[in-house]
Structure formats: C-alpha cells, structure tokens
Amino acid sequence: MNQPAIVKPCQQETFQKGNVYCQYDNTEIGTFSPKMLDGEYWQEKNAIVGSAQGRGTTWFIATENAKSEASNWVLRHYFRGGLIGKVINDQYFFTGIEKTRAAREYSLLKAMRSLGLPAPKPVAFRVIKKGLFYRADLLSSRIENANDLVGILSEKTIDDTLWQQIGKVIKAFHQQGIYHHDLNAHNILVDKNKKVWLIDFDQGEQRSHKNKWPEENMARLLRSFRKEVNRVANFQWQEENWQALLNGYQL
Numbered sequence: 001m002n003q004p005a006i007v008k009p010c011q012q013e014t015f016q017k018g019n020v021y022c023q024y025d026n027t028e029i030g031t032f033s034p035k036m037l038d039g040e041y042w043q044e045k046n047a048i049v050g051s052a053q054g055r056g057t058t059w060f061i062a063t064e065n066a067k068s069e070a071s072n073w074v075l076r077h078y079f080r081g082g083l084i085g086k087v088i089n090d091q092y093f094f095t096g097i098e099k100t101r102a103a104r105e106y107s108l109l110k111a112m113r114s115l116g117l118p119a120p121k122p123v124a125f126r127v128i129k130k131g132l133f134y135r136a137d138l139l140s141s142r143i144e145n146a147n148d149l150v151g152i153l154s155e156k157t158i159d160d161t162l163w164q165q166i167g168k169v170i171k172a173f174h175q176q177g178i179y180h181h182d183l184n185a186h187n188i189l190v191d192k193n194k195k196v197w198l199i200d201f202d203q204g205e206q207r208s209h210k211n212k213w214p215e216e217n218m219a220r221l222l223r224s225f226r227k228e229v230n231r232v233a234n235f236q237w238q239e240e241n242w243q244a245l246l247n248g249y250q251l
Contacts, residue, residue: 021097023106024124028141037126037137039075060142072142073123078102078135078202091133100127102136105201108178109140115176118169118197143199146191150228150235153185157236160244162194167248169196170221174214177206183217184224218249 015022015032024032035041039059042048049072050060059075078101079090097103102125109122121141128135149166152158166188173180180187181203189197207213222242229235 019129020126021129022124022126023103024139025122028121028123032124034126037075037124037139039077042075072144074120074140074142075137076140077137088133090135091130092136094129094132094134097127100134100136101202102127102138105138105204108201108204108206111206112173112176112178112201117173117176117178118195119201120197120199143189143191143197146189146197149185149188149190150232152190153228153236154232154234155236158190158241160241160247162190162196163241163244164248164251165194166190166196167245168251169198170218170245171249171251173198174217177208178204179207179213180204180217183221185221185228186224218246 011026013024013026013032015024015034017034020034022032022034022037026032029036033041039048039057042059042061042063045063047061047063048059049062052058052060057077061073061075063071063073077090078092080088080092092101094100098107106122106125109119112119113121120143123139123141125139126137170183178201180198180201182200183198187198187200189199191197225237225242229237
C-alpha cells in the first residue's frame with residue numbers, strides 16, 4: 001500500500017445552545033449553523049446532489065460554504081436497527097456527549113485521518129438532547145468519484161490486483177486497532193484511481209489486538225459478499241475472489 005499522505009489536522013470548534021450541542025472543523029466550515037445538520041436546510045439551498053437509502057436517507061451535498069476544496073459532503077442521521085428501531089427509530093439513551101454515536105464516530109474519523117488511513121474526513125456533528133434521550137447527525141467529506149463494491153460488482157468483475165489492494169487496506173485499519181462494526185461490501189469504496197476507502201464507522205472503535213475481533217470482522221465481510229450474490233442480479237463475485245482478498249490481507 002502507498003505511504004499515507006500527510007493530513008492537515010482538524011481545527012475543532014464547539015457550539016452549544018439549549019439542548020443542542022455541535023462540534024465542527026473550522027478548516028472546512030466558515031460560518032457554522034446547527035441547521036447545516038438538517039437535510040431540509042440543504043434542500044432549500046438546492047445543494048442536494050444525490051442520496052442513498054439505508055435505514056434512512058443519506059444526503060450528498062455540494063456547497064460553497066466550505067473553506068477548503070473538499071466542498072462535497074455527506075449528511076447522515078443516526079437511526080436504530082432491529083426491532084427496537086421500529087419503536088424509537090432515531091432516539092438513543094443519553095449518558096454524556098462523548099458517548100453519543102455521533103461524537104464517537106466523529107472522534108474515530110479524526111483518529112483515522114491522523115493515522116493516514118483512507119476514511120472520510122469529519123466535518124461536523126450535532127446532538128439534540130430531549131429528556132433522557134438524544135438524536136444525532138454527522139456531516140463528513142464525500143469520497144469523490146467513487147462507488148461501493150456492490151455497485152461495482154453488479155456491473156463488472158475486478159481483477160486480483162484490486163482484490164489484493166482491498167485486503168491490504170483492511171489490514172492497515174486492523175493493524176491500527178480500528179474495528180469496523182459493519183464491515184460489508186457496501187462500506188468499501190473504490191475511486192476512479194482505484195484507491196480503496198472504508199466508510200460508515202458508526203459503532204466502530206479502536207481496540208487492542210488481544211482478542212479475535214479482526215477474524216470476526218473478516219468473517220462478517222465474507223458473509224456480506226455471499227449475501228449479495230443471492231440478493232443482487234448478476235453480482236460478479238466468486239469464492240476465489242475472497243482468496244485474492246485474503247492474499248492481500250496477509251501480505
């Protein structure tokens with residue numbers, strides 16, 4: 001894998017008013033407003049350039065508000081999964097700002113960027129507390145000219161060299177103790193230069209290497225590929241592709 005690029009450190013600012021707490025990177029945002037964590041805010045500015053569907057809608061934003069060249073952002077609202085998500089779909093029990101889903105992912109993204117790992121840059125997060133619960137949103141940089149593996153493999157095969165590169169990148173994260181809670185084919189991107197990125201680190205964390213979590217992470221990814229074979233028409237994945245990925249992981 002190429003040597004990691006030198007990453008300019010984030011310049012953090014906080015905003016707090018009433019039950020709203022935000023943190024943002026002032027190298028990315030000139031004039032901050034909590035409304036920037038609302039999809040409706042960007043819709044009114046005609047700045048929405050795309051979206052993706054998961055548990056909720058993820059908005060892709062192109063804005064002139066950014067202070068840097070990286071003015072394309074991703075806005076995600078945190079939603080619960082599973083059965084409980086059908087009852088309280090976007091509310092979480094509040095035990096402190098630093099323990100919220102948004103603050104934890106924001107901090108992890110900062111840490112990964114400082115290590116030169118190919119992950120999105122954190123731009124801002126917002127936590128809105130109401131009683132014992134909170135809702136949260138995250139704004140991060142968008143990986144330009146990239147597609148996820150599900151989108152790529154639904155159209156074409158990829159060669160062993162790229163599979164090995166994917167394995168190398170995952171290993172680089174694991175070597176730094178980065179646990180990805182939901183490592184799957186949707187959360188691995190490849191850009192036009194064939195650079196591999198990992199995204200969506202909700203519930204991720206830095207862990208020690210004293211247990212078997214890397215193996216469990218990889219097993220989850222393998223299940224993901226096998227699931228997509230049965231879900232996506234003409235999904236271009238074979239079991240031997242997994243071996244190519246492992247070859248890169250083991251280098």
